Every structure is written in C-alpha cells, then in structure tokens.
Amino acid sequence: HDSKFQTEFESRTSIFLTQQTEFPCLTSKMVVVVSILFFISIFNSRASASASDCGVRGSSTQGPSTQIVGGEDAAPLEFPWQVFVQRRAGHIHICGGSVINKEYILTAGHCTNTSSPASSYSVTVEKYHFGQQDPNERKLAVSEVTTHPKFVRSTLEYDFALLKLETPLDFSGVDKNVMPICLPEMDQTFEDQTCTATGWGTTVNNGQTLAPILQKVDLPIISFEECSQLIASVDNEDAMICAGYKDVGKSTCSGDSGGPLQCPRADGHYVLAGVTSFGTTCGAPNHPSVFSKVATQVDWIKSVTGETP
Numbered sequence: 001h002d003s004k005f006q007t008e009f010e011s012r013t014s015i016f017l018t019q020q021t022e023f024p025c026l027t028s029k030m031v032v033v034v035s036i037l038f039f040i041s042i043f044n045s046r047a048s049a050s051a052s053d054c055g056v057r058g059s060s061t062q063g064p065s066t067q068i069v070g071g072e073d074a075a076p077l078e079f080p081w082q083v084f085v086q087r088r089a090g091h092i093h094i095c096g097g098s099v100i101n102k103e104y105i106l107t108a109g110h111c112t113n114t115s116s117p118a119s120s121y122s123v124t125v126e127k128y129h130f131g132q133q134d135p136n137e138r139k140l141a142v143s144e145v146t147t148h149p150k151f152v153r154s155t156l157e158y159d160f161a162l163l164k165l166e167t168p169l170d171f172s173g174v175d176k177n178v179m180p181i182c183l184p185e186m187d188q189t190f191e192d193q194t195c196t197a198t199g200w201g202t203t204v205n206n207g208q209t210l211a212p213i214l215q216k217v218d219l220p221i222i223s224f225e226e227c228s229q230l231i232a233s234v235d236n237e238d239a240m241i242c243a244g245y246k247d248v249g250k251s252t253c254s255g256d257s258g259g260p261l262q263c264p265r266a267d268g269h270y271v272l273a274g275v276t277s278f279g280t281t282c283g284a285p286n287h288p289s290v291f292s293k294v295a296t297q298v299d300w301i302k303s304v305t306g307e308t309p
Contacts, residue, residue: 053171055182055262055269056080071197071217071250076128079198081181082214084127085111085163085258086139088120093130093210096199096259097123097163098272099180102171104305105142105163107258108275108292109151112161118145123163125178130200130210136177141166146304148297150239157239159277159292161258162304181260181272183302184295190221190273195243195263197276197289199256210255217250219243219261221273222288230286238296241274244288252289253282261291 058078081099085107086092095111105123112121121142128134144164151158169175198216202209220243227242228234234242243261244250252259261274274291281287294301 054180055265055271056179057262057270071215074128074198074214074216076134077126077177078216079214079260079262080126080177080179082127082198082260084124084130084200086122086124087116088122093200093255095255095257096276098260098275099125099169099178100183100272100301101180101305101307102168103165105165106272106275106294106301107161107163108277109147109159109161110153110156110277111258112145112147112163114147118142118163121145121163123165125169125175127214129213131212138175140169148300155233155236156277156290156292157236158297159239160275160297160300162301181262182265182269183298184271184273186295186298188271188273188295190241190263190295191223192221193263194218194220195261195273196270197243197252197256197259197261197291199252199259199276201253201256201259202282217252219250219289220245221263227288227290230288231280231290234290237293239293240277241291241293241295242288243274243291245285247285252276252279261289 058080059075083097083099083105084093085095085097085105087094095107097105097107100106119141122139123142124137124139126134126136126138142163143166146162148158148160151160169178171178196216196218198214200210200214202211222242222244224234224237224240224242234240241261256276259276260272261276262270263273265271272294274294277290277292279287279289
C-alpha cells in the first residue's frame with residue numbers, strides 16, 4: 001500500500017505546485033497554510049484507505065458440503081485472511097489462523113508448544129485444498145511465537161498465540177490476493193449476530209480425516225450465560241465467546257482450531273470476533289463451539305504487534 005500512497009502523493013504534489021505557479025499572488029503565509037491543509041488531506045485519505053483495507057470477503061460460488069460438520073465449501077479466496085498452520089517437520093497440519101497485518105498471524109495458543117522453537121512452524125497463505133498444492137500458495141517461515149500471558153492450557157482460557165512472519169507479506173505485490181481481517185473495537189459485542197467459522201477440520205465427531213478443501217459454517221452468537229449453562233468449562237466471559245445452534249448439527253471440529261470466527265460489520269467488512277478454541281461434541285445439538293474472545297484482547301494484540309493500543 002506504500003507504493004499506492006507514493007503515487008498519490010506525487011500526483012497531488014504535482015497538481016499543488018502547478019496551481020501555486022498559476023496563482024503567483026499567493027502570499028508566503030497563504031502558501032504555508034495551504035501546504036499544511038494539503039498534507040493533512042493526503043494523510044487523512046491514507047488513514048481512511050488503511051482502515052478499509054481489511055476484512056473484504058471474496059465472492060462465494062461453491063455449493064453445499066458435509067464438511068466442518070454441517071457446513072459447506074468455501075470459494076477460493078473467499079476468506080483471504082485464512083491461513084494454514086503447519087509443523088515444518090513432516091508437513092503436519094495443526095491449525096488455522098488469521099492474517100491481522102503484514103507481519104502477524106493470530107491463532108490459538110494450544111496450537112503452539114513452548115518446547116518447540118518458532119522455526120518449527122510455517123504458515124501458508126492462499127491455501128484452499130488440503131493434501132495438494134494450490135497454484136499460488138506460499139509457505140512462510142515463522143520467526144517468533146507469542147502466547148497470551150494468561151493462557152491456561154488445561155482450561156483453554158485466553159487461548160491465543162501470535163506468530164510473527166520471518167518475511168512480511170507484500171499486499172501490493174506477490175500477496176495481492178491476501179488481505180488482513182479487521183480487528184474489533186475493544187469490548188465490541190456480537191450478540192444476536194450470525195457469524196462464519198472456517199477451517200479444514202474433520203467432518204464428523206471423532207473423525208480422523210480433514211476436509212479436502214476449506215469449509216465454512218454460519219453460526220449464531222449465543223449469550224455467555226446460555227453457553228456456560230450448556231458447557232461447564234465455559235466460565236470466563238472475558239476470555240470466551242460461543243456460537244452454535246440448539247437443534248441443528250453445525251459446528252467447528254477437530255482441526256479447525258486457531259481459525260477465525262468472522263462477523264460482518266455494518267459496512268460489510270469482516271471483523272475477527274473469535275479464534276476457534278474447543279467444543280464438546282462436534283455437530284451435536286446444544287453443543288456450541290467455543291472461541292477465544294478477541295474484542296477483550298485487542299490491546300494485548302496491538303502491544304505485541306507494535307501498534308498503538
């Protein structure tokens with residue numbers, strides 16, 4: 001996006017200088033004031049563009065499927081922030097994840113292991129098929145792994161990990177088909193919304209085979225109170241958010257961990273509401289999927305990625 005900004009800057013600068021030449025009656029003070037307003041307009045337009053350069057979902061043309069337990073096939077690049085997280089040794093798929101900026105992937109804390117170095121993980125962007133290579137997929141090395149300081153592996157509270165890429169993504173070049181998902185506002189709520197979970201998880205409860213292509217399932221957000229009544233281990237509202245049906249067999253399942261629960265904003269852009277964490281019985285009525293709640297952890301995410309909280 002920096003190249004776009006440079007082009008816009010050069011174009012507007014040229015116009016400004018031309019206008020200044022055509023109107024020599026401008027005083028030096030007037031030129032200073034106009035110059036300040038001119039540069040403010042450029043940076044404001046850049047900020048607006050940056051705010052919109054996230055969460056744009058691709059088109060959906062695929063038909064129904066029986067994967068991700070009650071879901072359907074996603075279209076290629078429908079979720080351009082979705083990534084495939086692997087252990088480099090043996091090329092073993094372990095989790096999904098989400099691009100949140102050019103350097104960082106947000107996934108689940110239980111997808112990582114403190115005894116494993118960052119170099120043991122890889123992240124693949126533009127991944128669609130499991131078990132075969134896609135034409136434009138790129139496998140990237142990980143240089144740092146940061147788990148949430150409050151992460152509890154036994155209860156999966158604050159189940160987050162940030163993976164820093166060894167080489168940043170190039171959204172205006174080789175990674176032009178990749179886009180970060182938008183982060184929510186701090187403490188943003190999603191009750192009464194229907195959101196979408198994605199992943200390559202197993203097709204049935206206790207299944208051993210991952211889905212051959214990326215799957216999606218629409219799930220309504222349910223209240224924390226209702227979720228905690230259905231699943232006893234859901235006992236931390238600051239750390240968990242739930243989605244699912246009472247009477248329909250749709251859910252995330254094993255292998256979907258770390259992937260996004262994405263919710264549409266009023267402007268149509270998608271926000272990362274949750275990171276797939278766990279469930280009890282895949283696809284069973286009254287067994288919602290549990291996600292790590294992103295909205296309460298935005299400040300932590302920004303502190304790790306170097307953005308201003």
